[in-house]
Every structure is written in C-alpha cells, then in structure tokens.
Amino acid sequence: MRIDPQRLGSAAFRAAHNARAAYVLGGMVKGISSVELVRTAARAGYLAFFGAGGLKPERVREAVAALRDDPGPAAPWGVNFLHNALIPGQEDALAEVLLAGGVRCIEASAFVRITPALVRYRLHGLGFAADGRPVPHQRILAKVSHPGMARRFMLPPPPEIVADLRAANRLTAVEAEAAAALPLADDICAEADSGGHTDRRPAFALIPAFLRLRDETARAHPHLSPPRIGAAGGIGAPEAVAAAFVLGADFVLTGSINQCTPEAGTSDAVKDLLAAAEAQDFDMAPAGDLFEIGAKVQVLKRGTLFAARANRLFELYRAHASLEDLPPEVLAELETRVFGRDLDAVWRETADYYRQAAPHVLADLGPKQRMAMVFRWYFIHSQRLAQQGDLAGRVNFQIHCGPAMAACNRWLAGTPWADWRTRHVDTLADQLLAGAAEVLARRYADFGAA
Structure with a gap:
C-alpha cells in the first residue's frame, strides 16, 4: 500500500494557498523565519510565513518587497501578524505595510482579543462572487490554543469594530456591509504544546475539540464558510505528522524545529544547542511581551x-x-x-x-x-x-522551543540530516511528509492484514 504524501490533509487547503502539500512553516519573531527560509519553502510549494514580530515597519517592508520579487506574489507565502498588547498602534502600522505590499495571507498569532488592525486587513478590498457571496482579498490563518479564541475567528468580525472602522473611513460601506457574511479566518490552527507562547494543551484533546467546535459553529451559522482546522505544537517527527492527520487535521504547521536549519535567521550557536537537545531539555518561562499577566513561553533550558x-x-x-x-x-x-x-x-x-x-x-x-x-x-x-x-x-540565551526539537533530533540521528547544516527547510518538510505517509501506509496495511 502506498500513500502519496502530497495528498495528506485538505485538498481545499492546497488549492486556496496554491501549495503542493497541506504543510505550513509558521512564523518566528524578529526574522528568525527569514526571507531565505520563506523563499526556500515557497519555491518548494510549502506555505511559509515571514517572522515580522518585533521588527520595525521598514524591515517588514523590505522583506515583503524581496518576497514579491522572488518567489513572487502567486507563491504560497505570507507574513506573521503577532498581537501587540503593549503598543496596539504597531498592529495598525503593520497592517498598512502588508496591505500596501499586496500581502495576501497572514498568520495571526498570540491574539487574546480581536483587534481593529486584524479586521481591517481581512475586509480591505474584498470582492464578490457571481452569486453575491463576499470573497476576501486577504486570507487569515489564525494560530490559537483556546477554544474561546478559536470561536471568535470562526465567526464574522465583531460588529462594533466594523462600525468603528467604517465611522473612521477605514472601511468602505461595501466592505462593512459584507463583514457579517464571512468568518474572520479561513484557517485555524490548534496550537498544542509548542515552543514559544503556549498553554501546553495536549494535541490529542485540542484538535478534536476544535473540529467539533468548527462543526457546531457551522450548524449554528450555515451561511458562513467553515474554516479549515490545522495542527501545530509538538510536530517534529513523521509519527506526529501522521497522528495529526489521523485526528482529522486539514493541515499541519511546524514551528521551532525550523530554527535548526541553514535558512533560519538565528545564530549558529543557537542551532548547535538545538541540534543537541533532548526531551528533558526544555522549561517554561514568563513571556516578555505579556509579562505582567503571567503568560508563559516554552524555551530551551540546556546550556542556558x-x-x-x-x-x-x-x-x-x-x-x-x-x-x-x-x-x-x-x-x-x-x-x-x-x-x-x-x-x-x-x-x-x-x-x-x-x-x-x-x-x-x-x-x-x-x-x-x-x-x-x-x-x-x-x-x-x-x-x-x-x-x-x-x-x-x-x-x-532565550531560545523558544519545545520537545518537538528533541523528537526531530532523535528521528534524524544517523541520517544525512543529523547535522543541522544539511536540514534545509524544504528537505525537512519533504522528509516529514514522506515519513508520515510511510507510517500511515504501514499501519493501514497492518489493520488490513488483521
């Protein structure tokens, strides 16, 4: 029995993002998800997000221009849109840069509430299908761990925010009127125990909960297109990818394991530490951007x-x-x-x-x-x-990462990719998906034999 790795997950996801597989490389702050990382992944047909968090607008503008030049606007790439609870105006500035640069997709992460910048990005320039259905010009992939927040992304943008944006002439009358007819996000990624910001929720509980929440919301609001549900957190080996798809995920998203690649915009010293990490080498620490409320990030403990x-x-x-x-x-x-x-x-x-x-x-x-x-x-x-x-x-050193890195290291030990210098992000994606397809083929063959 053979399973095609590129057919794992949702065909609709692949079509919507012009991607060859239902596999995403998530954004990492301050350009750790670098232009080169995004470019390499997108050239190979994988959706990838530039890590704009913590960068000045000029840096983001330069990155967008570089990616529009190569791999081009039709390729599967976007920009991470990190919630900024301290300085909300920086969200507005980022939205302006992305809209002006023609960025068609963002990865909304660490949001604890829906903000005007997010709504404006979503609704700006939307068009209409022949049947009158609104078609957004910009897509949002939301990465969340709390079901309450997930539901907010499954519903239309909050009417009060839409009204305020319209009153300030930041939305047209057509854009504001159509807002109630589409969900805020096209894709919602259930973020389980992950590197960086995390609630450390188990994937085996979180993914089914999100799928059922999506179905409940669809029954209550049949006029809305149900978002696709993805899986993130703890994905560092083929077995984890296979498990996510068996649970019903439409796509998978890898994060901190991509730091340990030649294309990542971090230091060789960090990559050396990550490549030696084992399962017990991680700990929780306060999140600097949400310090006062006690939010947590998962970080590498070994060596720091x-x-x-x-x-x-x-x-x-x-x-x-x-x-x-x-x-x-x-x-x-x-x-x-x-x-x-x-x-x-x-x-x-x-x-x-x-x-x-x-x-x-x-x-x-x-x-x-x-x-x-x-x-x-x-x-x-x-x-x-x-x-x-x-x-x-x-x-x-503050290095956002979790045990998925250890699983990745263990999986690649003794292979040509044991050294991080050979772990190019597109190769890593290829191997994870191929390995997941092999795992599933073996398991299904075993079930058939039984």
Whole structure:
C-alpha cells in the first residue's frame, strides 16, 4: 500500500494557498523565519510565513518587497501578524505595510482579543462572487490554543469594530456591509504544546475539540464558510505528522524545529544547542511581551540560565511594589549576574525607546509598571543575544522551543540530516511528509492484514 504524501490533509487547503502539500512553516519573531527560509519553502510549494514580530515597519517592508520579487506574489507565502498588547498602534502600522505590499495571507498569532488592525486587513478590498457571496482579498490563518479564541475567528468580525472602522473611513460601506457574511479566518490552527507562547494543551484533546467546535459553529451559522482546522505544537517527527492527520487535521504547521536549519535567521550557536537537545531539555518561562499577566513561553533550558533567571524576575515582580522595594543584595545580584548593567541605565534606555515609539505608555506610569518595563528589557536583551550568537552572553540565551526539537533530533540521528547544516527547510518538510505517509501506509496495511 502506498500513500502519496502530497495528498495528506485538505485538498481545499492546497488549492486556496496554491501549495503542493497541506504543510505550513509558521512564523518566528524578529526574522528568525527569514526571507531565505520563506523563499526556500515557497519555491518548494510549502506555505511559509515571514517572522515580522518585533521588527520595525521598514524591515517588514523590505522583506515583503524581496518576497514579491522572488518567489513572487502567486507563491504560497505570507507574513506573521503577532498581537501587540503593549503598543496596539504597531498592529495598525503593520497592517498598512502588508496591505500596501499586496500581502495576501497572514498568520495571526498570540491574539487574546480581536483587534481593529486584524479586521481591517481581512475586509480591505474584498470582492464578490457571481452569486453575491463576499470573497476576501486577504486570507487569515489564525494560530490559537483556546477554544474561546478559536470561536471568535470562526465567526464574522465583531460588529462594533466594523462600525468603528467604517465611522473612521477605514472601511468602505461595501466592505462593512459584507463583514457579517464571512468568518474572520479561513484557517485555524490548534496550537498544542509548542515552543514559544503556549498553554501546553495536549494535541490529542485540542484538535478534536476544535473540529467539533468548527462543526457546531457551522450548524449554528450555515451561511458562513467553515474554516479549515490545522495542527501545530509538538510536530517534529513523521509519527506526529501522521497522528495529526489521523485526528482529522486539514493541515499541519511546524514551528521551532525550523530554527535548526541553514535558512533560519538565528545564530549558529543557537542551532548547535538545538541540534543537541533532548526531551528533558526544555522549561517554561514568563513571556516578555505579556509579562505582567503571567503568560508563559516554552524555551530551551540546556546550556542556558534564561528560564531560571526569567522566572526569578517574575517572582520578584509579584513580591515587590517597585525597584526601590528590592533588597540591596537582590538589586546587586540582578545588576551583576542577570542584566550586566546598572538598572538605572536599563530604565533610561527603555524610557528613550518608548518616548519615540509610544510616548503614551510613559504617561502616569506607576512604580510597579516601571519595574515591569525594566524587567521586560531582559527578555528583549536575551533574545537579541541568542539571535546574534553572542557567546559571552550564552547563559542568557532565550531560545523558544519545545520537545518537538528533541523528537526531530532523535528521528534524524544517523541520517544525512543529523547535522543541522544539511536540514534545509524544504528537505525537512519533504522528509516529514514522506515519513508520515510511510507510517500511515504501514499501519493501514497492518489493520488490513488483521
């Protein structure tokens, strides 16, 4: 028995995205999902998203221009659209860049609420089929882990946001009127236990729940096109890909395993650490962008002290009212062993940034909020150290990843792809899908024999 790897998953997904397989490479912040990574994947027919999170609009604009040139606008690629709870205006700026650049698809991730920028992107320039049905010009693939958030993407954009955008002349009357006739997202990816932002939900529970929620929503709103449901989180070996499709996923999405490839926009030092990772080498730490609410990210523990130090900062934040409230010995420890500089200097650098980027954030700032902003600097700094491969700061490397990386390493041990320098993203995708097809063919043959 033979199964064609390219026929796994949804044919409608492949057709909608002009992709040859129902396989997606998710976006990773600050260009770790680089232009070269996206270009290599898209040339091979795989949908891939550029990692725009944390980048200035000019950088995103340059990346979009490069991708429109090669592999071209018809190829399967898009841009990650990361929720920005701290500075919502940056979402608006990103939406402007993407619309002006003709980006036809985004990966909406880490959203805790639907925002005007997301709605405007979705509705801008929509057309109509011959039967009068609205046809969006832009597609959204939403990556979520909470069923409540998934349902919001399955429904039309919130009417109050649509009304506000129309009142501000940011939508035409036609766009606003048609909003109620289409779901916010075309595709929704159930993000299970993953690297980076994660609720660590098990895929075997999350994917069936999302599929049933999609079907319930479709019965309640028969005029809406039901979104396709994908699977992400923990996918690093062929067996995991096969399991996702058996559970009913329309597509699979890989994330942090793609950091350990030649095309990824991170340092060789990070890739060396990831290539040696085993299942026990990961831990949870506070998320820098959602520090105050206690959101978590999954990170590599082996070879770094980031997780321990980040968790210590969150404990101090919860226990103290201000930086001035910290005991002198704790303050000295932070400055010498964690930050590597005077915290007053960290605050000056942080305040200078916000005066330029979002001066309103500094208005009426209390001592507790000031402490959070200073602590958040460490998270930005630790990501930068890792991406640049600054070996002097290796103990502070922040590397978003999960056990899928260990599964990938174990699977590829003893093969030509054991060395990350040979793990090109398109080859990795090919091998995962081919391996999944072999797994399924063997299992189905066994069932037939029984």
